[in-house]
Amino acid sequence: MPTKLSVNINKIATLRNSRGGNNPDVLQVAIDCQKFGADGITVHPRPDERHIRYSDVHAIKPIITTEFNIEGNPLEDKFVDLVLAVKPAQVTLVPDDPGQLTSNHGWDTINKQDYLRTIISTFKKAGIRVSIFVDPVENLVAAAADTGTDRIELYTEAYAKTFHKNPEEAIADYVKAAVVAQQKNLGLNAGHDLDLKNLAYFAKNIPGLLEVSIGHALISDALYYGLENTIQLYKRQLHISSNK
Template structure:
C-alpha cells in the first residue's frame, strides 16, 4: 500500500492567525497517526508563516511514524534537519517568499549543490528525496546526486485531470518508471485530492508515498478528520486481484 503522509502546514497557518496554540499542531499530528496515516510532513519556511522551527523540534519526539521535512536547502534548513534527524528530508527549490511550490528542481543547474546536500544527509542516516517535474532526464540527474527518492510535482496532473485524466497521468507513469529504473523510490505531492488521488494511484507504478496537506485539511472541515483520513487511505488501497 502506498503510504499517506499528511502535511500539517495549514493547521499551523490557522493557529498562527490568532497567535495562540489552537489548534495544537503536535496534537493534530498525533491524532493523524492514531487514525492510521503513515507519516507527517512539515515545510518550515524562513518567515515561519505556518510551521515554525520550534514546531519541528517539538514534533520530533511526538511523531512515531515517518517524519518528513521539506524545504529549500539553506544553511539554516540543513542545520535544522541535521539536528532533528527526521526519517526523510525533501529538497524543494522554493524561493524564501514563495507562496507554495510551483515547479521541480532544475537538477542540472543545481547538481553540485544538491549532491553536496544529499551527501550531508546521507552521512546522517536521513533518506533524501528531490522534488522534480515528471521529466525522465531530470530524474536521471537526480539519481546521480545520490538521492534515495524523487517527489513528483503533481499540480500539472491535478490541473488537467478533469479534462483528460489519461493524458494528465501519462507523464507521471513514464516518470515513475524512469525513477524505478534508476533505483529511486517515488513520492508524489501537490494538489492531490479525493477527486483525483485514486486514479493517480491506480495508474502510477512504484508509488511509495503521497504527501497531502491543503486538500486533506480542507476536506476535514467538512467531513471530520477520521472520515477524511479513512477516505484518503481508501484511495491508496491496492487493487483487488482479478477473479
C-alpha cells in the first residue's frame, strides 16, 4: 500500500490569523483536503496560538472522516489536556521550545526515556496512538522502542537540505534508522521539508514508511497549482514510490 499523506493545515491558519476574521476558513480547508484525497489532517497548536488555535482543534475533530493527528510538546499541560479531551487518532510528540519558529530536532530518547515512558502511557491509556519525533540516529531509534511509543516520526530536514547534492548520501542515515525501527516493531512516519522534488525518492527507499505529514511545502505549492491538484500531485509521488 502507498504511504499515507497527512496534510498539515497550520499555514492556512497563519494566513487567516494575519487578517483576523475567518478567511480562509480552516474548518472548510480540513474538509476539502479530505475530499481532495488527503489520508489525514495534521495540526500543531503552539502555546501562543500563532496559527492553529486550541479552539480550532476542538472544532476540527467532529468533521474529520480520515485520520486526525495532533502534534505538539507534551511538556505544556495545556497541550496534554487538549489531546486527552479531543482524543485524535494519533498524537505526535515534538520537543519544541515555546517560542520556536518550527520543529528542528527530535527527542533524546535515552536521557528523556523515563519522562517519555510516562507521558506516552498517559495517551495510550486514553486509546490514542502515539508517535514521537526522532532524529535518524540508530541508537535513538532503538531507545524509542523502550518508551512504549507505537510509532516514531523521522525528522527529515537534514535529508531535504542535502537531497539536491547527493540523494544517496542524504538518505543513508534514514534507511539505517528505518531498519532499526522495523527490527524494534515500531511504526514509521516521517515529516519536515518533504516536497514534490524529494518525496518520491524518500518514500521509495525507506522501508516500512506508513505516513508522511506535509504542510509548508504543500500549501506553498497550492498557491500555484491549486489545493486539490497539489494534494493529488503529492499522492502521485507516493504512488510512484510504492511501485518499487
